[in-house]
Amino acid sequence: MKLFSKLxxxxxxxxxxxxxxxxxxEKPNIIFIMADDLGWTDLSSPNTSLGNGSKYYESPNIDKLxxxxxxxxxAYTQQNCQPTRAALLSGxxxxxxxxGVYNVGSLKRASKGxxxxxxxxxxxxxLKEQCVSMFETLKxxxxxxxxxxxxxxxxxxxxxxxxxxxxxxxxxxxxxxxTVKGVKVKNEFFAQKDDVKGWxxxxxxxxxxxxxxxxxxxxxVLEPIKNGNDPWLLEGTPKHLTDALGxxxxxYIKDRSQKDSPFFAYIPFHAVHVTILPRLDLEAxxxxxxxxxxxHKKADYAAFVELLDxxxxxxxxxxxxxxxxxxxxxxxxxxTLVVFxxxxxxxxxxxxxxxxxxxxxxxxxxGVRVPLIFRYPGxxxxxxxxxxxxxxxxxxxxxxxxxxxxxxxxxxxxxxxxKSIAPVLKGEADAxxxxxxxxxxxxxxxxxxxxxxxxxxxxxSDNQHYKLFYRYEDESYELYNLTNDIGETxxxxxxxxxxxxxxxxxxxxxxxxxxxxxxxxxTGTWAKNGEKVAYPKQDGIKKYCK
Numbered sequence: 001m002k003l004f005s006k007l008x009x010x011x012x013x014x015x016x017x018x019x020x021x022x023x024x025x026e027k028p029n030i031i032f033i034m035a036d037d038l039g040w041t042d043l044s045s046p047n048t049s050l051g052n053g054s055k056y057y058e059s060p061n062i063d064k065l066x067x068x069x070x071x072x073x074x075a076y077t078q079q080n081c082q083p084t085r086a087a088l089l090s091g092x093x094x095x096x097x098x099x100g101v102y103n104v105g106s107l108k109r110a111s112k113g114x115x116x117x118x119x120x121x122x123x124x125x126x127l128k129e130q131c132v133s134m135f136e137t138l139k140x141x142x143x144x145x146x147x148x149x150x151x152x153x154x155x156x157x158x159x160x161x162x163x164x165x166x167x168x169x170x171x172x173x174x175x176x177x178x179t180v181k182g183v184k185v186k187n188e189f190f191a192q193k194d195d196v197k198g199w200x201x202x203x204x205x206x207x208x209x210x211x212x213x214x215x216x217x218x219x220x221v222l223e224p225i226k227n228g229n230d231p232w233l234l235e236g237t238p239k240h241l242t243d244a245l246g247x248x249x250x251x252y253i254k255d256r257s258q259k260d261s262p263f264f265a266y267i268p269f270h271a272v273h274v275t276i277l278p279r280l281d282l283e284a285x286x287x288x289x290x291x292x293x294x295x296h297k298k299a300d301y302a303a304f305v306e307l308l309d310x311x312x313x314x315x316x317x318x319x320x321x322x323x324x325x326x327x328x329x330x331x332x333x334x335x336t337l338v339v340f341x342x343x344x345x346x347x348x349x350x351x352x353x354x355x356x357x358x359x360x361x362x363x364x365x366x367g368v369r370v371p372l373i374f375r376y377p378g379x380x381x382x383x384x385x386x387x388x389x390x391x392x393x394x395x396x397x398x399x400x401x402x403x404x405x406x407x408x409x410x411x412x413x414x415x416x417x418x419k420s421i422a423p424v425l426k427g428e429a430d431a432x433x434x435x436x437x438x439x440x441x442x443x444x445x446x447x448x449x450x451x452x453x454x455x456x457x458x459x460x461s462d463n464q465h466y467k468l469f470y471r472y473e474d475e476s477y478e479l480y481n482l483t484n485d486i487g488e489t490x491x492x493x494x495x496x497x498x499x500x501x502x503x504x505x506x507x508x509x510x511x512x513x514x515x516x517x518x519x520x521x522x523t524g525t526w527a528k529n530g531e532k533v534a535y536p537k538q539d540g541i542k543k544y545c546k
């Protein structure tokens with residue numbers, strides 16, 4: 001009898017495990033949220049920035065997401081918006097054959113009046129139509145795909161459908177152009193009332209969400225998410241684009257939660273990109289708040305960060321309760337992977353990236369290191385912080401495909417540069433031994449922030465992280481130990497470096513050289529004679545350190 005009882009108890013105890021196993025065998029929904037210009041220290045969470053989060057900005061919803069999932073503290077991007085988005089959607093570095101997007105606009109962006117010794121390489125401004133995008137790969141295994149927000153990396157918003165594989169397209173600019181009293185005007189971030197079209201944003205599909213804030217919206221949408229702000233200050237004022245995009249995503253989640261197929265929602269917000277234009281209720285909150293952070297004091301930027309955070313909170317709440325009736329029985333959060341990321345480091349002026357060096361536009365940590373969170377209940381252990389594995393925008397494509405059970409494109413058609421870090425997310429490894437290098441290459445100019453250079457991030461076998469810069473104009477080098485010198489203050493190749501440092505730098509230099517050669521990476525030409533600029537030399541480190 002006792003044995004029979006034990007068998008029953010054992011059998012019953014295995015039921016939840018079987019149910020859990022079967023549920024996780026399903027393809028998860030995927031929500032990929034990307035902030036614009038949100039710096040590594042711009043969240044109040046300590047998880048994403050090794051305890052360097054803001055003491056002034058508040059991001060309680062994203063902070064909660066971090067406690068529910070895994071934060072990776074060595075998360076990287078390209079130096080600004082467009083190349084990061086191109087890398088993300090293609091899974092390729094800018095040197096990839098379907099990519100070629102190195103910078104926003106062009107590589108000929110030297111400061112006015114500056115004569116440059118190198119004639120920059122010509123770049124693509126958009127992903128090529130031959131690109132097999134992340135959307136297309138997920139569609140092949142049954143995903144419904146959607147795009148909400150900024151459309152950098154493709155030529156126009158419509159291309160999200162025509163060659164990127166997007167089923168529901170809400171790609172748009174932040175600027176809304178309208179005709180008001182017969183005059184054409186442009187507004188950033190807020191809806192406008194056009195003489196003919198009425199209240200509107202750029203994309204017609206966002207028009208249903210363009211009406212000014214009214215009492216019903218404030219009571220039902222903004223009141224439940226408020227955090228020390230008074231949303232009633234907004235009554236009758238124009239809708240903010242960030243809120244409107246949040247409205248559209250919430251409705252999309254409600255609709256897709258009733259379908260059988262999984263969905264992939266790509267949500268690249270325009271917040272917190274300049275011009276810094278937050279909601280006035282949140283700005284009023286921060287104007288009345290005294291900052292306890294010497295780095296962060298600007299009320300408008302703090303308000304913009306929290307507007308982004310509140311909108312993320314609304315999206316997360318919609319996963320818990322898609323129809324919003326208070327009953328979470330229809331929730332889909334447990335079978336949804338949520339990723340939160342930023343497209344590059346903070347833009348110096350509105351914010352401060354300290355202890356990281358410099359800002360957006362550079363390859364120093366302040367320009368390319370960003371917050372990153374993955375949440376997938378039952379798969380990713382909650383409240384975990386990975387301080388070892390590096391990850392770049394190119395790695396999301398194979399990682400999401402891996403989790404979704406999607407086959408990667410034929411390498412002859414579309415070769416990926418990224419690698420899946422799914423084993424790290426599942427807790428099977430702290431870091432992958434075959435993924436310990438990241439590369440950046442910039443064959444041109446970007447005002448005072450960037451010049452012709454190549455960079456390698458390398459994790460040594462002792463899990464120390466290093467970064468080596470090579471500058472083409474003068475064949476100079478910089479080497480930093482990021483583990484011990486997060487602010488990149490000490491160039492290890494200066495002041496008679498040790499034999500061990502020279503050997504390490506030589507290894508990194510030759511890895512960088514091999515990567516450039518393999519990809520036939522463009523370097524531009526010398527203005528004086530038209531000759532191609534050479535790659536770093538094999539003995540470059542030893543000659544530099546003599």
